[in-house]
Amino acid sequence: TYRILRDTALARRIKADKDYRCQLCNTQLKVSNGHPYAEAHHVKPLGSPHNGPDIPENILCLCPNCHVLLDYGALKLNKNRVGEIGDEFISYHNNIICEQSMT
Numbered sequence: 001t002y003r004i005l006r007d008t009a010l011a012r013r014i015k016a017d018k019d020y021r022c023q024l025c026n027t028q029l030k031v032s033n034g035h036p037y038a039e040a041h042h043v044k045p046l047g048s049p050h051n052g053p054d055i056p057e058n059i060l061c062l063c064p065n066c067h068v069l070l071d072y073g074a075l076k077l078n079k080n081r082v083g084e085i086g087d088e089f090i091s092y093h094n095n096i097i098c099e100q101s102m103t
Helices: 008-017 064-071 087-102
Strands: 039-042 059-062
Touching (some): 008 039, 008 059, 039 064
C-alpha cells in the first residue's frame, strides 16, 4: 500500500496556532474529554494527480464539516477569509477541485 507521508508536527502546529478553530466557520469543537478537535486540510491535495506540497501556505485548520465540503469541492475559497493560504493553492482549489465536482 502506498501512503503519502505528511508532516504531522506541521499539521498539529497549524491547528494549535489557530486555537483548533475552523478557519471557515469559526467553530471550535470539543470532544468528550474537553480537548479541542480540528482537522488539517491541504488546499491543493497531496499525492497524484494534484501533487500539492505539505507546507503551511497549503494547509487550513478546519472543522470536520468544512473539511468534507472542501474535499468534495462544495465550497470555494475566498482570499479574504484564508489570507495566509497561497494564491496559487486557492486558485487550484476553486478552478480544479470545485470544477471537478461539477462534472
